[in-house]
Amino acid sequence: MSNPLADMEKPDVIFCIGTNMTEAHPVAATRLKKALARGAKMIVADPRRIRLAEMADLYLPIRVGSDTALLLGMAHVIVRERLADREFVATRTEGYDELVDHLQEKTPEWAESITGVPAAMIEEAAILYGSSDKAAIYYTLGITEHICGVENVQSLCNLALLTGNFGREGTGVNPMRGQNNIQGAGDSGALPNNYAGFQPVDDAANQAKFEKAYGRKVDLEKGITKVTALEQCGDGIFGMLIDGENTVVSDPDQEHCIHALKSLEHLVVIDIFLTETAELADVVLPAASWAETDGNFVNTERRIQRVRKAVEPAGEARPDWWIIGQIAQRMGMRGFDYDSAVPIFNELCELSPIYAGIDWDLAESGQYQWPIPYRGHPGTPRLHEDEFINGRGKFSFTDYRDPAETIDEDYPLWLTTGRRLESYHTRTQTGRSEGINDLLPEETLEVHPSDAARYGLHDGGWARMRSRRGAVDVRVQTTRRSPQGTVFASFSFADVPINVLTGSGYDPITHTAELKVCPVHVESIAEGGAVGAGASKVLVQNPPGDLVGEPR
């Protein structure tokens, strides 16, 4: 996030797009509710009439995958209505004149023709966002999990740059990160393009710096992404070490994913349960869980916080850092004989300019948000206050593209996927929590009543849903939360493996999969439960739901 979580209580206008915050980030949503109680206005753009949409002053029901068009239409209106912040544009940005030219044709009527949102509502949203003093944008994977995820984010930045909504309280462009330490994973250098602290690997100075620290010269060329690595399994990639990811259930195109992992000569998985992914491994190593380990998590506002061991690890389980260090030492690597998490974190801080001002002991307080460039620096709750990292903020000349697959006669409905409040990701954890299972015992397909009637489905009955990659059987829930023509399911349940269906494409720059758009066909069936019916290989021997108690 460009701004701290505390700023969520401060905007005059809140613009939420592609975020189901009350379910996926419920505690952050409580802070937005405080802003609303204070009188802030909220615009929500989402294909589904989610809870946040019900709370909004203005709800824009966009067609899945049409975000860029909506945002370009809004930018057109902001320019046309002279709502741009002239001083901010003049002193902090570049490319404004080209942007104005670029936006000529991107009228609200043009945006309506793509998004399905009436032009008058697009105008209203643009004027509301553009005329407020403090407007903040919040987004989640509904923006990034598209083939045009980068254009979506750039289009959001255009709006904030046009209106001067950066670097001040209650403003900004704020992605909500989904996992407890997904920010820390990037910070720590677990990326094919960056060393720790986002230092590019293709910079020779960085290569030299890390050669000195690590005693080994690392390629100047970027590595490949996980998406590409999975494509190359058995044809270039033959060994893989996976730590704490249930790739088989979370990734798109499950059949492809299982085939890829089975093509490896050597797969080692570190995890706390025998996940569907671990079941494919040659070696499975038991990790200490969240409550059993010391370390640091970095949250969505870049805050570094200590996680502390409260109980001893189950059985012989060991901390992930210890396990990885042991493998390394047995391969003859030097520099891996750490005796605790402390020197590891301190090494990360020493090598990362954004962490240069802290160490393990200073991180104890949980008060630091990076960048913390030197000792004594208080941290940076709000980015871009005086200038952008590269000096000026650059406008992007984005354009709308269709999703990788669009609906047709064979696959006439849009499927969009997401999260539910009571489950977390592939349920390896929440699926083993009794009370949570009472709240959410099974997956359902959310279908608008008129679509249900059209396709012969009924509430509580079963549907077989097919895409170009496979099929799953799922119980039907009729609801007006889904718009006509679009159905929704989460990917959380291994016995309703929605990611058998997804995998139509990914963003060419980030390689983030288009998990939010998948054309499907649905039909009524008498009795469901055939796992991945129609998909040739779905190997889910132990869905977590079967392990936690009697069937419901």
Added chain:
Amino acid sequence: MNATMSDTKTTRTICGYCGVGCSLDLMTRDNRIIAVHPAFDGPANQGALCVKGQFAYDYVHHPDRLTHPLVRDGEGRLQKASWDEALQRAAQGFMDVEQRHGRHAVYGVASGRTPSEANYMMQKFIRVGFGTNYIDNCSRA
């Protein structure tokens, strides 16, 4: 850590679910979590927790937890193994792959769920071990 009752321990930590990073106190007794209390001085949550953070902790003590290493045997089955045997097998496998296919044949996937120290070790393992940048985390899917 403060003792609130003679046999109950309190540990301040951070929720392990989403990226908001709520502070909470884990109440433990006899090496088991017995309750989660939201932290009112938590900078991200100010005393709030969601249903997952408040209640979904019993997986930590679930009988399905992996409690020992597993190694695939000659018949393709995962069998219980000692740490020494499993680590040796893990290490040897990567060395064999590198010898057969070169150093760009090994890939690492780090976790968005583990602490930063684990992520740092994963990237260091790949970069020091193979001299490549064949490392990613699970943020793309």
